[in-house]
Amino acid sequence: MPGPFSSRRGVALYALVCLSLGVALAAVIVMAADAHWGNALLFALPLTLVYAVAAGFSAFYLCRAYPLSGRPPLAIAAVMSAAALVAGLLWQALAQFWNGLSLLTELRWAGIALTPALSALLFGLGVLLYALALALHYLALEFMRATAAEQGEMQSQLAAQEAQLRMLRTQIDPHFLFNSLNSISALTSANPAGAREMTVQLASFYRRSLGMEAHKKVPLGEEMQLIRHFVAIEQVRFGARLQVEEALDEAAAACLVPPMLIQPLVENAVKHGVCKMTEGGTIRIAARRAGSILRISVLNPVDADLPAARPGGIGLDNVRQRLAGAYGHEASIHWARRGASFGVDIAMPAQTSED
Structure with a gap:
């Protein structure tokens, strides 16, 4: 009535x-x-x-x-x-x-x-x-x-925000694919078996990556499985020069993050850190939950003799925009070069459900 x-x-x-x-x-x-x-x-x-x-x-x-x-x-x-x-x-x-x-x-x-x-x-x-x-x-x-x-108006803003996040998410895939194909091309003549293995690993990576498309957020533990696939791809090229150390607590692994949020940071660590060092290095990925805040850090070695690269870049800027679109002022990302290492620190709300 x-x-x-x-x-x-x-x-x-x-x-x-x-x-x-x-x-x-x-x-x-x-x-x-x-x-x-x-x-x-x-x-x-x-x-x-x-x-x-x-x-x-x-x-x-x-x-x-x-x-x-x-x-x-x-x-x-x-x-x-x-x-x-x-x-x-x-x-x-x-x-x-x-x-x-x-x-x-x-x-x-x-x-x-x-x-x-x-x-x-x-x-x-x-x-x-x-x-x-x-x-x-x-x-x-x-x-x-x-x-x-x-x-x-709120629904329109949410739709626009979701479209922007989807665009930023899809920006990562061609960027990563371009780098991977360059690596496979470099291995084709020098190490054909390695090129084949890298191609198989790349297919596995994209199979898991496409499975995340239906989710706005995924558990950090699942994101780390994707990163391990990525590291396996790069280790075909770098071998023992590339090492990764993980330090994730159980509470952090259960928290939700936007898909492919950490992978660009690890890719940058390989491309701008380990790749430029003759002896290679170790990338350290850490995550811990502190109350309502999830803190994630990615640290990689850099050649201290090389000049500092320009701040930002496609990967870091993409992560910054995605965090701002998904969480607004509740999330932050900071990066800095400290001597012979480069670190990225993320602070974001610790969520265990998309509600």
């Missing part, structure tokens, strides 16, 4: 207000017509309840038919004024009918002396109550319209 009758709570509240108005009207009748309380209540309560229900439905549909933003203000004012006057006249006529019906019972406690002054008072009250119902329904409809618009 529309308006105030759309829920049980609304019906109960509306009935309570109507009963209160009926009691107030009975008090006015007692004072104005010198009637007994029983007569005044028997006259006022049914009359007020019937009028309140009829006025509630009428005002609701009238407000929907004449929205504030869809009709000229003067036309709305004219229609609403005419409706209020008609409602006042109908209530006055209903009051006379109900009072006359009560007087026919010839019971001492039924009926009141309905004077012209009291009839005029009922007419005025009917007009005012209908105008009040119109105002309340306009407020309710505008609130509902504003809420719907806000929800629509």
Whole structure:
């Protein structure tokens, strides 16, 4: 049912207000017509309840038919004024009918002396109550319209955010594939068996990677399995020069992260760190949960004799944008070169469910 009758709570509240108005009207009748309380209540309560229900439905549909933003203000004012006057006249006529019906019972406690002054008072009250119902329904409809618009805007923002995150996510795949194909090409003549093994590992990597496409977030433990596939691909090329150490606690492994969030950091560590060092090096990946915060770090050695590379890059910038899109100001990423090592530190909300 529309308006105030759309829920049980609304019906109960509306009935309570109507009963209160009926009691107030009975008090006015007692004072104005010198009637007994029983007569005044028997006259006022049914009359007020019937009028309140009829006025509630009428005002609701009238407000929907004449929205504030869809009709000229003067036309709305004219229609609403005419409706209020008609409602006042109908209530006055209903009051006379109900009072006359009560007087026919010839019971001492039924009926009141309905004077012209009291009839005029009922007419005025009917007009005012209908105008009040119109105002309340306009407020309710505008609130509902504003809420719907806000929800629509929020859904649009979420859709745009999801599209941006999907675009950033897909940016990683061709970047990684390009580097992997270059590696396979380099191995084709020097180490054909290694090139074949790398191709198989690459297929396994993409099979697992594509399985993550349906998820907005995956457990960090699952992300680490993907990284191990990536490391296996690179170890075909680097052999013992590339080593990886992991330090993940169980609480951190269960936390959710955007898919392919850590892999670009490890790829950067290989490309800009281990790859440029003759003796190779060890990449250290650590993650721990500290209350509501998940902290992840990736540390790799760099050649201290080489000049520092420009800050950022495709991988780091992609991770930064994805964190900002998924968590806003709740997540952060910092990277810095410290002597013969380069470290990336991520702090983000520790979530175990996508809700």
